[in-house]
Amino acid sequence: MTLIIDLLLWTIVVALGLAVVARSQSLFVDSLRLAAREFLALLPRIAIGMIGSGFIAEMLPQHLIPSWFGSGTGPWGLVIASVAGALTPGGPVVGFAIAAAALKGGAGAPQVIAYTIAWALFALPRVLIYEIPSMPPRVVWLRVAVSLPLPFLAAWAAMIVGKP
Amino acid sequence: MSAPRRRRAFDWSAAVIAALAVTAAVTVYVRDGHERFLAILTDDLGLFGWMLPKVLAGCLIGSFVTLLLPRETIARWVGSESGLAGILFATFAGAIMPGGPFTIYPVAGALLAAGADAGAACAFVIAWTLIGYTRAIVWELPFFGADFVLWRVIFSLPLPILAGLAARAIWQSMARRGDAA
Numbered sequence: 001m002t003l004i005i006d007l008l009l010w011t012i013v014v015a016l017g018l019a020v021v022a023r024s025q026s027l028f029v030d031s032l033r034l035a036a037r038e039f040l041a042l043l044p045r046i047a048i049g050m051i052g053s054g055f056i057a058e059m060l061p062q063h064l065i066p067s068w069f070g071s072g073t074g075p076w077g078l079v080i081a082s083v084a085g086a087l088t089p090g091g092p093v094v095g096f097a098i099a100a101a102a103l104k105g106g107a108g109a110p111q112v113i114a115y116t117i118a119w120a121l122f123a124l125p126r127v128l129i130y131e132i133p134s135m136p137p138r139v140v141w142l143r144v145a146v147s148l149p150l151p152f153l154a155a156w157a158a159m160i161v162g163k164p
Numbered sequence: 165m166s167a168p169r170r171r172r173a174f175d176w177s178a179a180v181i182a183a184l185a186v187t188a189a190v191t192v193y194v195r196d197g198h199e200r201f202l203a204i205l206t207d208d209l210g211l212f213g214w215m216l217p218k219v220l221a222g223c224l225i226g227s228f229v230t231l232l233l234p235r236e237t238i239a240r241w242v243g244s245e246s247g248l249a250g251i252l253f254a255t256f257a258g259a260i261m262p263g264g265p266f267t268i269y270p271v272a273g274a275l276l277a278a279g280a281d282a283g284a285a286c287a288f289v290i291a292w293t294l295i296g297y298t299r300a301i302v303w304e305l306p307f308f309g310a311d312f313v314l315w316r317v318i319f320s321l322p323l324p325i326l327a328g329l330a331a332r333a334i335w336q337s338m339a340r341r342g343d344a345a
Contacts, residue, residue: 113315142331150327
């Protein structure tokens with residue numbers, strides 16, 4: 001599956017690259033230089049983030065998390081789940097792994113939805129490593145601010161619909 | 165082409181993460197011994213190597229898109245005057261954009277520099293985060309199964325649009341206050 005996504009990603013790269021070449025070759029060289037500069041600027045941060053994420057995850061009290069957002073915890077459980085999600089480090093799997101463990105350990109589905117959405121939106125290392133260097137900080141903080149209600153909205157919808 | 169962006173390889177935000185990572189690494193080493201330490205390090209290095217090509221792809225797409233789409237086009241589609249259609253378009257683009265955070269943020273940054281407004285950029289990033297299919301399929305599905313993921317995505321569908329509209333309203337009222345001052 002990751003292979004298909006990689007292929008798709010690079011197909012887009014090649015298609016866009018050809019379109020740039022078709023327009024102007026010197027423009028193409030310029031854009032490659034621009035992309036390379038971005039890439040090199042992001043590299044050390046990503047190295048720190050990726051290599052650090054495993055160690056940070058290892059430090060988490062993972063066994064405690066399910067009891068914090070059981071299905072009986074109500075709105076308060078949603079708040080705790082959202083805060084816990086925001087504090088969980090980025091990395092592609094950490095949040096999902098913890099949430100799945102919580103679900104198996106008896107956590108409520110709305111709480112787990114709030115947790116995964118909060119983790120996806122706010123995981124601080126991801127915001128600091130990827131988002132801040134790529135976008136103007138004011139837009140990033142605005143993005144975070146308008147995202148604050150979203151874990152609750154999704155969990156609320158889950159409670160009303162009674163799914164999953 | 166694109167507006168100059170401040171970009172440093174290492175700044176305060178990287179320093180925070182570096183401090184966290186080093187503290188965690190030292191703690192793991194002391195607490196669990198060097199075998200566990202090496203196992204985690206190998207895992208993390210593998211993950212890092214695995215995602216490097218995606219980072220490069222993200223930078224290339226961002227750079228190409230900036231050059232290909234004239235500023236006026238981007239401003240018309242996803243600029244501050246693009247209305248609800250602009251937010252919907254940004255949401256859709258975010259949802260179908262392949263790749264990880266290392267792809268999406270450079271593209272969002274490039275779009276912003278090229279005339280997209282803050283509301284559209286927020287909708288784009290949030291749509292990728294919450295309803296991006298690559299993430300859901302590759303990472304979420306194996307952990308939760310289809311039923312859970314499907315419902316989670318359905319409940320998330322309106323969220324980027326709401327957040328994008330809110331972001332645009334806040335951004336514009338901040339800009340007005342800035343003009344008045």
